[in-house]
Amino acid sequence: MQHETRQKTPTEGDLLRLAELLEREDEQYRRLLRLAWRQNSYMKRQDVDRLDANSREWSHYLAQANQTRAAREKFMVNLARKTGIEAPAGHISAFLESGPQATTNRIRRLLMRIKATALKLARQNELNRSLAEFCLDLAREESEIFKRCVLDDPSGCYGENARKADRGPGGVLVRQA
Numbered sequence: 001m002q003h004e005t006r007q008k009t010p011t012e013g014d015l016l017r018l019a020e021l022l023e024r025e026d027e028q029y030r031r032l033l034r035l036a037w038r039q040n041s042y043m044k045r046q047d048v049d050r051l052d053a054n055s056r057e058w059s060h061y062l063a064q065a066n067q068t069r070a071a072r073e074k075f076m077v078n079l080a081r082k083t084g085i086e087a088p089a090g091h092i093s094a095f096l097e098s099g100p101q102a103t104t105n106r107i108r109r110l111l112m113r114i115k116a117t118a119l120k121l122a123r124q125n126e127l128n129r130s131l132a133e134f135c136l137d138l139a140r141e142e143s144e145i146f147k148r149c150v151l152d153d154p155s156g157c158y159g160e161n162a163r164k165a166d167r168g169p170g171g172v173l174v175r176q177a
Contacts, residue, residue, distance in 0.1 A: 008083060008084065008085075009083060009085075009097075009098040009099060010079055010082075010083055010085075010095050010098075010099060012099060012100050012103060014079055014082075014095075015095070015096075015099045015100070015103045015104065015107065016103060017075065018072075018075065018076075018079070018092070018095070018107060019103060019106050019107050019110060021068070021071060021072040021075055022072065022092075022107060022110040022111065022114065023110060024068050025065070025068045025069055025072055025114060026110060026113055026114045026117060028061065028064055028065035028068050028069075029065060029114060029117045029118060029121055030117055031061050031065075032058070032061055032062060032065055032121055033117060033120055033121045033124060035054055035057055035058050035061065036121060036124040036125055036128060037124060038050075038054050039051065039054050039055075039058070039128050040124065040127060040128050040131060042054055043128065043131050043132060043135060044131070076092070076095075079095060083095070092107065092111060093111075096108065
């Protein structure tokens with residue numbers, strides 16, 4: 001019968017690897033935050049081409065961020081198994097009770113930075129969602145106005161020479177005098 005000996009604390013190498021994984025994860029979230037800021041700017045400017053390109057970048061980098069997070073989580077599971085430390089899912093602090101102070105402090109700073117970035121990202125995503133909802137509501141209202149104009153008096157949208165009538169307030173087609 002073979003006994004598996006477990007170390008009681010993570011090695012410095014383990015903690016350094018964890019710090020590297022956290023740094024990569026933070027970089028990924030910061031990149032997504034920059035893309036979210038750009039998305040907001042593109043929506044405000046109604047720049048459809050850049051919104052489309054930004055969306056493709058978002059899909060690409062979100063997949064990378066998810067892979068990076070999954071790699072860190074897998075490392076954590078293996079580290080828990082290796083050390084015998086029972087840490088609730090995602091709780092890195094259980095591994096920081098021992099180990100070199102410089103490394104554990106580095107990990108704590110990274111955790112705070114990731115949390116701050118994640119909060120900013122969640123806030124920006126909510127702002128972008130609200131802006132997108134507003135833009136959709138505005139487009140629906142404008143299309144309803146146009147539909148009413150065409151259905152109520154289809155001849156009023158065009159002049160006798162079959163050209164569009166002058167535009168009224170808000171760019172809505174109005175009857176030519």
